[in-house]
Amino acid sequence: MPSRLSDAFRAHPQQQLKHPDFTSLHELPDSYAWNQRDDPSPETFATESVPLVDLNDSNALQVIGHACKTWGIFQVTNHGISTSLLDMVEHTCRSLFSLPVHQKLKAARSPDGVSGYGFARISSFFSKLMWSQGFTIVGPPDEHFCQLWPQDFSYHCDVIKEYKDEMKKLAGRLMWLMLGSLGIIAKEDIKWAGPKADFKEASAALQLNYYPACPDPDRAMGLAPHTDSTLLTILYQNSTSGLQVFKEGAGWVAVPPVPGGLVINVGDLMHILSNGSYQSVLHRAMVNRSHHRLSSAYLYGPPSTVEISPHPKLVGPTHPPLYRPVTWNEYLHTKAKHFNKALSSVRVCVPLNGLGDVNEQNNSVTVG
Ligand SMILES: C=C1C[C@]23C[C@H]1CC[C@H]2[C@@]12CCC[C@@](C)(C(=O)O1)[C@H]2[C@@H]3C(=O)O
Ligand SMILES: O=C(O)CCC(=O)C(=O)O
Numbered sequence: 001m002p003s004r005l006s007d008a009f010r011a012h013p014q015q016q017l018k019h020p021d022f023t024s025l026h027e028l029p030d031s032y033a034w035n036q037r038d039d040p041s042p043e044t045f046a047t048e049s050v051p052l053v054d055l056n057d058s059n060a061l062q063v064i065g066h067a068c069k070t071w072g073i074f075q076v077t078n079h080g081i082s083t084s085l086l087d088m089v090e091h092t093c094r095s096l097f098s099l100p101v102h103q104k105l106k107a108a109r110s111p112d113g114v115s116g117y118g119f120a121r122i123s124s125f126f127s128k129l130m131w132s133q134g135f136t137i138v139g140p141p142d143e144h145f146c147q148l149w150p151q152d153f154s155y156h157c158d159v160i161k162e163y164k165d166e167m168k169k170l171a172g173r174l175m176w177l178m179l180g181s182l183g184i185i186a187k188e189d190i191k192w193a194g195p196k197a198d199f200k201e202a203s204a205a206l207q208l209n210y211y212p213a214c215p216d217p218d219r220a221m222g223l224a225p226h227t228d229s230t231l232l233t234i235l236y237q238n239s240t241s242g243l244q245v246f247k248e249g250a251g252w253v254a255v256p257p258v259p260g261g262l263v264i265n266v267g268d269l270m271h272i273l274s275n276g277s278y279q280s281v282l283h284r285a286m287v288n289r290s291h292h293r294l295s296s297a298y299l300y301g302p303p304s305t306v307e308i309s310p311h312p313k314l315v316g317p318t319h320p321p322l323y324r325p326v327t328w329n330e331y332l333h334t335k336a337k338h339f340n341k342a343l344s345s346v347r348v349c350v351p352l353n354g355l356g357d358v359n360e361q362n363n364s365v366t367v368g
């Protein structure tokens with residue numbers, strides 16, 4: 001069993017797709033045309049909106065707990081990440097994705113690797129291509145960045161390193177808020193949080209996403225519906241909207257950018273840890289006719305070999321554990337193989353009523 005996050009995909013190499021130059025496409029090629037006719041626009045139908053939490057508020061813990069149970073997503077303000085750092089990350093993203101394709105391909109992700117430029121891992125589960133480009137960073141970005149920017153790579157490396165450090169601190173804080181709401185409050189409750197309870201050994205990946213302006217946005221898909229395999233994800237989206245989440249009873253709901261705000265997703269591992277109490281949220285990114293969109297997702301999980309299982313405090317005679325223990329690496333393997341069936345494949349018993357996995361309802365097509 002591999003021991004580092006960067007080894008997670010050795011056994012499941014990604015199929016190689018041709019990298020388009022989006023700037024030269026003035027019509028949507030058929031390979032990018034998704035069938036969304038059954039899919040009403042969220043602006044027209046949604047009556048609910050994703051909860052917004054001020055982290056300085058005294059009731060933040062309760063609001064977060066409720067949001068995780070009912071939505072699996074919330075936005076936060078007063079999170080302590082400075083606007084200037086977010087601007088710098090946005091600038092690095094913009095600078096990266098505006099490089100010519102041949103330059104970006106110098107930092108291409110290898111088929112069995114995790115870091116670098118390329119299509120989202122989930123691309124192979126869909127018969128149509130996504131209108132986006134991605135850059136995944138696991139570990140130090142230096143090796144790839146010096147290929148991209150031979151001159152000023154150290155500036156961009158510093159920005160990403162600082163961002164990852166800040167995100168790690170915020171993720172640790174959010175972990176205790178999310179767990180606290182479930183009654184998991186003592187540092188002994190989560191041994192892998194370490195002696196200082198600061199989740200020092202946690203692993204993470206940074207996913208930079210770029211969604212170019214699209215000539216036919218209603219038929220295109222920026223990033224197909226998926227849940228993140230993480231404990232939690234911290235998403236920064238620039239001022240262009242595009243993120244949507246699926247909520248039972250409400251359908252697809254837009255998550256509008258909040259100035260200076262960050263979006264927090266519950267991931268599959270948190271769903272497991274909470275014994276099904278918190279929902280991992282099904283989400284997707286749509287594209288826009290006139291605006292480019294940028295986002296950066298900090299995908300946060302346990303040290304890659306730590307087993308995550310339903311927390312003992314949430315398990316009892318009337319609440320049997322719903323999932324078997326699984327490491328993040330093992331789960332990433334499972335996800336690379338089974339995609340939206342990954343959660344049910346680690347489930348130990350299927351209750352007769354309730355707790356269906358919302359992420360099994362998306363319209364993915366398995367190819368190959
Ligand atoms: C640590 C992670 C988490 C990954 C895989 C690996 C690196 C890149 C992440 C994403 C980012 C884009 C959506 C997703 C679904 C994808 O295709 O790649 C994510 C996936 C997951 O959450 O499963
Ligand atoms: O761009 C977005 O809004 C979503 C990105 C995302 O879901 C991801 O990177 O996992």
Ligand SMILES: [Fe+2]
Pocket residue numbers: 226227228233283297
């Ligand atoms: Fe995601």
